[in-house]
Amino acid sequence: MGHPCIERPRLRHSLRGEAGFPLSNSLLEEHLALRCGNPGGKDQRWPAGTELFGKTFGIVGFGAIGKGVAKVAQAFGRKAVAYEKGKNPGDSMDVVEFATLDGFLSESDTASLHVPLVDEARGLINKVRLSLMKSAALLINAARDPIVDSQVLADALNNDKLAGAVIDVFDAEPPLPASQPLLHAKNTVLAPPVGFDSKESMIRRAGITFGHISAWISGKPVNVKLGGSNG
Numbered sequence: 001m002g003h004p005c006i007e008r009p010r011l012r013h014s015l016r017g018e019a020g021f022p023l024s025n026s027l028l029e030e031h032l033a034l035r036c037g038n039p040g041g042k043d044q045r046w047p048a049g050t051e052l053f054g055k056t057f058g059i060v061g062f063g064a065i066g067k068g069v070a071k072v073a074q075a076f077g078r079k080a081v082a083y084e085k086g087k088n089p090g091d092s093m094d095v096v097e098f099a100t101l102d103g104f105l106s107e108s109d110t111a112s113l114h115v116p117l118v119d120e121a122r123g124l125i126n127k128v129r130l131s132l133m134k135s136a137a138l139l140i141n142a143a144r145d146p147i148v149d150s151q152v153l154a155d156a157l158n159n160d161k162l163a164g165a166v167i168d169v170f171d172a173e174p175p176l177p178a179s180q181p182l183l184h185a186k187n188t189v190l191a192p193p194v195g196f197d198s199k200e201s202m203i204r205r206a207g208i209t210f211g212h213i214s215a216w217i218s219g220k221p222v223n224v225k226l227g228g229s230n231g
Contacts, residue, residue: 058108061115
């Protein structure tokens with residue numbers, strides 16, 4: 001007598017969208033100021049920040065999280081472009097334009113990754129694709145570590161081929177080993193993967209989980225991924 005395997009839907013949609021923006025802008029600038037011995041940017045020799053308005057925010061992966069990120073980008077007056085498998089360049093949805101991956105990377109002032117780790121996504125952002133990005137651009141990886149080649153990204157940052165990177169996903173749980181190349185890369189913010197964690201999301205998670213248990217007890221399981229009987 002087996003038991004069904006039931007999947008709880010992802011809960012990160014709104015919070016992951018919100019988390020990317022302080023990470024990708026003010027936090028990065030303050031981080032760089034601190035590394036230069038200039039907290040708060042009080043020294044006039046510290047270069048001015050960059051405005052968000054009118055800049056292009058690129059999103060790789062236009063699922064629920066990607067759509068949430070696009071809404072936040074638009075609220076800041078940014079132009080949102082996206083790459084999604086199956087969408088043709090020139091298509092649009094929710095005021096978001098779709099582009100080829102290469103075209104998208106060359107256009108974006110910020111590129112934010114929100115794709116699942118399927119086989120074809122491994123190494124998606126490699127040396128060739130990083131070379132397409134503007135030297136003043138910023139890369140955010142909030143998806144999975146293997147989607148970006150960490151050594152290639154570190155090399156691009158250290159050689160000023162990319163302005164900065166924000167990473168909150170890693171191939172191993174922190175503490176990271178000293179061999180992790182991004183630990184030694186310039187203009188990089190490494191954050192713990194807690195962009196999903198809020199009081200509201202934990203309450204939603206509990207409600208969904210208890211709802212699934214109740215449905216299974218009543219003999220009407222939902223979101224069943226692997227078979228099994230309820231007896």
